[in-house]
Amino acid sequence: MSNPSPSADSPTPPRCIDVVHKHLGKRYRAERRFRRLGISAIVIGMCFLVILFTSIVSRGYTAFVQTYVELDVHFDPDYIAAPGTTDYATLSAADYGGLVKATLRDMFPAVTGRQDKRNLYSLVSAGAGYQLREMILANPDLIGTTQSLWVPADSEMDMLIKGHVDRDLPESERRLTDTQLAWIDQLQQQQRIELRFNTTFFSAGDSRDPELAGIWGAAMGSILTLIVTLALSFPIGVAAAIYLEEFAPRNRLTDLIEVNINNLAAVPSIVFGLLGLAVFINFFGLPRSAPLVGGLVLTLMTLPTIIIASRAALKSVPPSIREAALGIGASPMQTVWFHVLPLALPGMLTGTIIGMAQALGETAPLLMIGMVAFIVDIPSGVFDPATALPVQIYLWADSPERGFVERTAAAIMVLLGFLITMNALAVILRKRFERRW
Template identity: 70%
Template sequence: MNKPAVEQMRTIDRVNATLKQRYNRECRFRRFGLGAVLLGLLFVGLMFLNIIGNGYSAFQQTRILLEIDYRAEVIDPTGARDPATLSSADYAALVKSSLRALFPAVQGRGEKRELYGMLSSGAFLELRRRVMADPGLIGTREQLWLPVDDDIDMLVKGYIDRRLPESERRLDNRVVAWVEQLESTGAIEKQFNLTFLTGGDSREPELAGIGGAVMGSLYTLIVTLLLSFPIGVAAAVYLEEFAPRNRWTDLVEVNINNLAAVPSIVFGLLGLAVFINFFGLPRSAPLVGGMVLTLMTLPTIIIASRAALKSVPPSIREAALGVGASRMQTVFHHVLPLAMPGMLTGTIIGMAQALGETAPLLMIGMVAFIVDIPGGALDPSTVLPVQIFLWADSPERAFMEKTSAAIMVLLGFLILMNVIAVILRKRFERRW
């Protein structure tokens, strides 16, 4: 205690001597930390900028205003209004004659072919849909905005350079002149692209949509949630509250932790071998996809749920047992509700992981071209990340913006799920 004054001086000297250095060290460390965070933010920002910059234009689709004459002799020559006749009528001919009326100067087979090629090959479907919905249209005339071919769409959106020499462009001068003529009269414009959000997949970029993939993802996630949440929570509750501590439970615990690190493609192979080859479930179905993703997300949910159960103070259990509750009542009336917010977080993180997964689905046939929007967990379907993967590999340039736009939608869903997780957690926390 009573140290000589000389020595005290020496200590304070030593402190003073290194003080500046220590401050500098702390300052440096803070800067490194800040730098790391900023670098991370910069990359995230760049990614978002790149994706949004590439993808925002996919939410618009160029359309041409055409005056359609629903000629009765083309659609329904007999006048019987038979749905079969109406459905198989030559609507493309109506679209073609409207286009010819817009450009009366176009002559010759080649030139006409080029003119018809300006409109999407699926434009006539819109006419069919309208007539099927309201046969009263037959015999009338109507102004209709119809989607253009993807090349024209790219031209109007500025992805094809009009100043390039004709030989290097996908569209020749004639078509560009037609588009410019339409632009000058205002008969061509970019409109909100509802097809992109509601439509199924298509090989024509202007008709392709993520509706089918979103529904597929939804069914897959519902199956995953219905299976993985109860199983995961039950496993966690048993292991944490009821299981005896012995070598077997240790082994189970180690294996659950190991499973969390298994590459997801392995679960796909397992799903192929067990669910499809052994149990004979259909390929490409969200049911099988959901079961495979359940295997994948189970470890995540079990680990998170066990952590949540561990964080419930033992005094709650002791108090419940003390007033005569059974162990089961203790767990289900007191511990589980308290642990629920943590379990939900774990589940939603697992679901988000499942939403973004492609590799295991590759093995069970969900990487497929599916046009019809699935109506249930047994219909063949694909999921959002797979749709992104398929579009990224398509030669048509217009699919590039669709790819980025689909990524935007996927990111949107992920953010939404995280927001729901936060809100749910907050509400549960308020109650207890």
């Protein structure tokens, strides 16, 4: 019995190509929407990044210049010592602050009231006295002479010259009085006020006075801390990665170690600070606020990152390299040391640099071990009290003076410069030594 033929009125089943064409436009539209969403996300992220950098730069670029005032200083022996005196203790203990005040009184003889004198003295930074002291200690023959010197202005005057103070505000709403503004105008008319490059910002340690504060002490603390971190984390991290990847047996113990390494990479950094406080300071008795302890804590924090990156670099080396080395009689250690490790080293260095950049920007673990202390002197060793650049930024951000606001932003710019340089170096090393297998 033959099958009945389809009637003329029955619908023809759609062809596969027709079904594809029917939904093709919808798929293309969905793909375009997804692409637009991705581009929009990138644009929004870039806009926020531009806003962030613009805000930081607009607040901090003025910190790279400092207001200076020209004073005609007469090195009066009554304030210092008799001409010809070379005794260091005598010259060091002289009243250089009083010498600066006497110079200002000579420049403004009409100022007689006690409060007016205080306001006049406050126009010049306390660093002017230290500057005169260094000059006399370097050359005692200046005693009895008159010299024209440029000394740093006080922070409030510096903010005014830089345009951060609105002169049109009522006197009660600004920190400079109308009389002080008149004195500043007089100095400007006499061309005794200049903006100069702020070398103090890059060469000095911390200070209570914004115009005397610098980042060099914190930068040295960060450098010493990173040296300790690199000296410990790189060899330990690479050795651990080589053992786990090349020699460790596959059992529950190594699986547990690998899981814990991956988990440690996600532990909040403040936990490492608590560990450093409990172990290195309370148990071993190492000094607080020292780059040595900071380096040990940051080593614990960066080790998981270096181990994971080093293992990934070792995995990228083809097995044929190992097989060829073993085939010509090399031992497993010789195979790793002379053949696998040189090929994986660029990737290891990249992971190490990224870990160091992460350590450079950390603040929380360093706060826990006491590197938040007010440090004026520049550290010269890993046992000296020190702070770090991120911690210095944290301290300045908590200061109420307007002068510290611009220095906070300027220090952030310097820190971002270091971070961008380190990440760019990692990218360059990866591009330069990367091999495609």
